[in-house]
Amino acid sequence: MSDTRIFDNITDEEINQMKNCFKAVNRKYIEGETINNIESGSLGIVVSGVVEIIRFDFDGNRTILERINENGIFGKLFFSQIDEGDVEIICLDDSEIMFIDYDHLTKQCHNACSHHSTLIRNMLSIVSEKSIKLSNRVEILSQRTLRKKLITYFNMISKETGKKNIVIPFSLSSLSDYLCVDRSAMLREMKKMREEGLIDSHAKKVTILYDQTMF
């Protein structure tokens, strides 16, 4: 538990002491379970597992707004439409989530916990990382064509591992929900790219053959 990044450099005794300050609650969910009843000021931190923020719109489209891994955060704060559209938070694995009160976290603590400032620094690191991920997402979605969305996405995955041989961490169906395009159109484009020799692919395994410096 104390291996959650938000508690980096804080001792276990301190942690328990602090968790009172901002009313931290840990809750466990099983695979496939939906997380609901999140209060608006509450922040969720993924202690373990994976969750996805999904929007279902009125014409039946499913959109993966975010996939959040360990140490990632989420909260109503981040989706302006969470009340309007149908946004669901789904656990893809058995997951443990810590909910904390955002205001208590950020404001100076009355009890003056000595490690509160360490906590805030850790939080800054987590939120910064979230910003970077969101920026990457914007970069993908801002591409004008399906092909460029795919290439931008492939390049990012490839950059992480340093290999041209990538495995997509989604089902291809989910990938289309993530890229916000039609699944069949996406598969058709991948087929074209295969035919043009830009990639090699079979299901979730993709090998980049195009010149990455070009994109």
Add this chain to the structure above:
Amino acid sequence: MSDTRIFDNITDEEINQMKNCFKAVNRKYIEGETINNIESGSLGIVVSGVVEIIRFDFDGNRTILERINENGIFGKLFFSQIDEGDVEIICLDDSEIMFIDYDHLTKQCHNACSHHSTLIRNMLSIVSEKSIKLSNRVEILSQRTLRKKLITYFNMISKETGKKNIVIPFSLSSLSDYLCVDRSAMLREMKKMREEGLIDSHAKKVTILYDQTMF
């Protein structure tokens, strides 16, 4: 200068003292000027003015990745493609930018400045706000049709002011760069929406006539 949000609740004397710690440099730019030579670990904070992060891709598309107002932040950190594509940072007004070294900001200061933790708390607030803005952006770009992108965008602007009568803070040409769609296609769609009685619009002035609870 001390009205920059990052220095909230820190006295002027303290500020000057601290600015040494993380090598803060303030620089002024005139309208239309491009900001370049940003070091990779450096973070820009908009003290005054407005800047836009623009990507020009190989087939001549212009994309507004972000528009950053006062107290907003930017940095290489946030664009994975800044080295690859042609990303420019342009001042839309006369602007003052403070550059700081991100690592010095986040790590514990050797001089143990007493207000360093206040600074980090302020930074957390700024970065959180950035995350929220980016999430909103993702929500717009994730819409599958041009019409829905427009509606989502209009709703957000409308939500800020609480009015159905909005003025788009871009030229319509820039708006299309922001929504990542073709300008003429966007204008055509707005025309259709006018004809269907969903909006009323003339240039940058748009009045929402549709039922906002529906979207």
Add this chain to the structure above:
DNA sequence: ACATAATAGTTGCAAATGCAACAAATAGCT
């Protein structure tokens, strides 16, 4: 090992969007 569900892959056709090439209106400048 079999049945069933989930995922991957394909294709024709319709609809949406991009592209190009304009005209009209507005803003900025001297």
Add this chain to the structure above:
DNA sequence: AGCTATTTGTTGCATTTGCAACTATTATGT
């Protein structure tokens, strides 16, 4: 006030993408 540049608005046509309705393949559970 008049000229110029920028922005806004329009439209025909080509291309891309979405939709629907399939088949094929791979996982999953008993």
